[in-house]
Amino acid sequence: xxxxxxxxxxxxxxxxxxxxxxxxxxxxxxxxxxxxxxxxxxxxxxxxxxxxxxxxxxxxxxxxxxxxxxxxxxxxxxxxxxxxxxxxxxxxxxxxxxxxxxxxxxxxxxxxxxxxxxxxxxxxxxxxxxxxxxxxxxxxxxxxxxxxxxxxxxxxxxxxxxxxxxxxxxxxxxxxxxxxxxxxxxxxxxxxxxxxxxxxxxxxxxxxxxxxxxxxxxxxxxxxxxxxxxxxxxxxxxxxxxxxxxxxxxxxxxxxxxxxxxxxxxxxxxxxxxxxxxxxxxxxxxxxxxxxxxxxxxxxxxxxxxxxxxxxxxxxxxxxxxxxxxxxxxxxxxxxxxxxxxxxxxxxxxxxxxxxxxxxxxxxxxx
Ligand SMILES: Cc1cc2nc3c(=O)[nH]c(=O)nc-3n(C[C@H](O)[C@H](O)[C@H](O)COP(=O)(O)O)c2cc1C
Numbered sequence: 323x324x325x326x327x328x329x330x331x332x333x334x335x336x337x338x339x340x341x342x343x344x345x346x347x348x349x350x351x352x353x354x355x356x357x358x359x360x361x362x363x364x365x366x367x368x369x370x371x372x373x374x375x376x377x378x379x380x381x382x383x384x385x386x387x388x389x390x391x392x393x394x395x396x397x398x399x400x401x402x403x404x405x406x407x408x409x410x411x412x413x414x415x416x417x418x419x420x421x422x423x424x425x426x427x428x429x430x431x432x433x434x435x436x437x438x439x440x441x442x443x444x445x446x447x448x449x450x451x452x453x454x455x456x457x458x459x460x461x462x463x464x465x466x467x468x469x470x471x472x473x474x475x476x477x478x479x480x481x482x483x484x485x486x487x488x489x490x491x492x493x494x495x496x497x498x499x500x501x502x503x504x505x506x507x508x509x510x511x512x513x514x515x516x517x518x519x520x521x522x523x524x525x526x527x528x529x530x531x532x533x534x535x536x537x538x539x540x541x542x543x544x545x546x547x548x549x550x551x552x553x554x555x556x557x558x559x560x561x562x563x564x565x566x567x568x569x570x571x572x573x574x575x576x577x578x579x580x581x582x583x584x585x586x587x588x589x590x591x592x593x594x595x596x597x598x599x600x601x602x603x604x605x606x607x608x609x610x611x612x613x614x615x616x617x618x619x620x621x622x623x624x625x626x627x628x629x630x631x632x633x634x635x636x637x638x639x640x641x642x643x644x645x646x647x648x649x650x651x652x653x654x655x656x657x658x659x660x661x662x663x664x665x666x667x668x669x670x671x672x673x674x675x676x677x678x679x680x681x682x683x684x685x686x687x688x689x
Pocket of ligand 1: 351355381384385428502531554613614615616618619620638639640642667668
């Protein structure tokens with residue numbers, strides 16, 4: 323379906339998120355593309371892929387591991403914990419900046435969503451409760467194992483790895499980092515009252531379940547400054563076999579604790595008509611970036627309305643950006659959008675990565 327954004331559309335107006343001024347309010351959502359090298363260094367094509375999409379208000383990178391043992395959910399996902407990783411990310415940040423774009427790096431620890439055949443390390447989580455899912459490994463599709471519950475003493479080092487990786491991201495020239503506390507990965511697992519059955523200071527009450535995400539946020543803010551830090555959450559989102567009976571308590575505790583820090587933005591994956599979104603919105607009067615989730619196709623009409631009403635500061639768009647490097651230009655003129663090819667979302671190589679045509683490519687072809 324096509325939709326035209328007029329020049330006065332609120333989605334096409336600049337927005338300040340912390341230390342960054344974004345030229346428009348249509349951000350590129352984080353998208354794992356499984357094309358990184360075996361050691362976690364981003365692909366040689368990544369600079370081209372991201373810079374093709376530099377017209378996004380902000381590009382949020384694919385999820386990037388903060389340490390070797392933070393990886394393992396999918397094959398060929400990148401990291402940012404060695405000098406080699408950092409050098410390649412610096413090339414990517416420079417290529418995006420060259421186009422006038424802005425870029426944040428999404429930082430993750432996959433927690434129980436890992437397979438040791440991918441990471442080469444033990445799978446850990448808040449409690450010994452497995453995600454009832456399979457993942458593709460070199461040996462084929464395999465079920466995810468029961469994780470080992472982290473000892474309390476192992477948690478501070480994890481916070482430290484997030485901090486160190488954020489420092490590397492900023493040193494590589496990224497405009498900021500987004501902490502991944504959504505979609506069933508480690509930080510989200512701690513927020514859950516079902517997956518987290520701990521009896522130490524990191525489990526039980528909402529304050530305790532919020533503690534790990536809050537400590538990661540605080541450590542990164544102390545390291546790089548609040549204006550360069552975003553946080554992604556997905557309350558009640560079942561992705562990653564995530565279960566939460568209490569979908570609000572830990573989020574309320576989290577936002578109350580970090581609300582005064584002055585973060586660049588809060589990124590919420592949610593259907594905006596749900597009660598969870600309403601509660602989060604009321605708890606977070608600052609800049610909110612919305613991603614409407616994978617269950618529906620993006621409605622730019624709905625996003626424009628939400629921006630117009632001041633409900634959202636910006637929208638993050640995933641699959642439409644994946645398939646349309648010139649998404650912003652297409653929306654300006656109401657052009658048809660390319661259809662995302664799911665078969666190449668996580669496939670190696672350039673096809674479905676750097677070869678989606680722009681309008682100009684299509685015009686050349688038809689001339
Ligand atoms: C191929 C693919 C990879 C994704 N990788 C990530 C990721 O690395 N980090 C993340 O937080 N979400 C990830 N997501 C979720 C997207 O950021 C987004 O929430 C989802 O695609 C729904 O938005 P959309 O309808 O605009 O695509 C991924 C989604 C897709 C389709």
